[in-house]
Amino acid sequence: MKRLIFTIIICLAASTTFAQTNSDSTHTSADSGRKKHVRVKLGVGDDAPVVAVNQPDTAYHAHKAPGFSFGVTFSRIDLGLATLVDHGSFTLSPQNQFLSYRxxxxxxxGFDVVQFGYRFNSAFKIYVSGGFDWTLIRLRRDITIQRNTPVLTYTEDDIHYSKNRFSSSYLRIPLSFYYRSHEDDRGNYFRVVAGPEIGVLLNGRVKQISEENGKQKFNDDYHFTRLRKGAFVRVGYGIMGIYAKYYFSDMFENSPAQNGLRNFSFGLTLGF
Known part of the structure; x- marks a missing residue:
């Protein structure tokens, strides 16, 4: 996961540099093709004559035509914290205390890699996208979540884990309603994106590191919900913002003791 985060940061830096280059080029074109009228007073006093002088308009005017779009992307990069919500509380109930986490x-x-949408005007568009999303739970206790069990089950271990991570990975498919304000003098703008999201389970994993066993990885579905439903909101200025996501589906299925345990995430979002 560290390699993935580093890759995201490098790709984002490259795309930001490319975007800045394009932005500079666009501003130059706009400056050379537009004029504005400036009123100049010749002399001092209220009776001094005033004349109109044409000067280049340095403001950036962006107009995007309505239409459909489809393509590969690397955007809406979420880097945040995940929190378990147990029947509306941030405190885990007794039957879920084994999931106590740091x-x-x-x-x-998470991030998106493909999108299809329709732009109504420069301010509003709607699109559906596809990407990947990981929730990485760092467990406090020295336990091992068991594979291939009728319900979510764990065992207490006699060794200490320097890392005991319980994670899930999903294919995420959000439907986004996007609004942006007018650009300011620097070409940046305020934006809000919100909508529903569904996720399809790809894999569950337990990763442990200990002196006795070294690094170990175990893959299974671990009763993670196969099809989860939720909603999200992103708010930002420029390329950076904040996001929040809440899933209405329980985190686990076919495991009655974990009914009502859900996931809430929040943090920074980049490139949206």
Whole structure:
């Protein structure tokens, strides 16, 4: 996962540099093709004559035509914290105490790689996209979540894990309603994106590191919900913003003791 985060940061830096280059080029074109009228007073006093002088208009005027679009992308990169919500509470109930986790090391990472949408005007568009989303829970206790069990089950271990991570990966498919304000003098603008999201389970994983066993990885579905439903909102200025996501589906299925346990994530979002 560290390699993935580093790759995201490098790709984002490259895309930001490319976008800045294009922005500079566009501003130059706009400056050379537009004029504005400036009123200049010749002399001092109220009776001084005033004349109109044409000067280049340095403001950037962006107008995007309505229409459909489809393509590969690398955007809406989420880097945040994940929180478990147990029947509306941030405190885990007794039957879920084995999932006690380290809040600042329990994270959510995701990004989109393809999108299809329709732009109504320069300010509003709607699109559906596809990408990937990970929830990485850093467990406090020295336990091992068991594979291939009728319900979510764990065992207490006699060894200490320097890392005990319980994670899920999903294919995410959000439907986004996008609004942006007019651009300011720097070409940046305020934007809001919100909508529903569904996720299709790809895999569950337990990753453990200990002196006795070294690094171990175990893959299974671990009763993670196969089709989850939720909603999201992103708010930002320029390329950076904040996001929040809440899933109305339980985190686990076919495991009655975990009914009502859900996932809430929030953090920074880039490139949206």
């Amino acid at each position: 809040q600042w090391k329990t994270s959510n990472v």
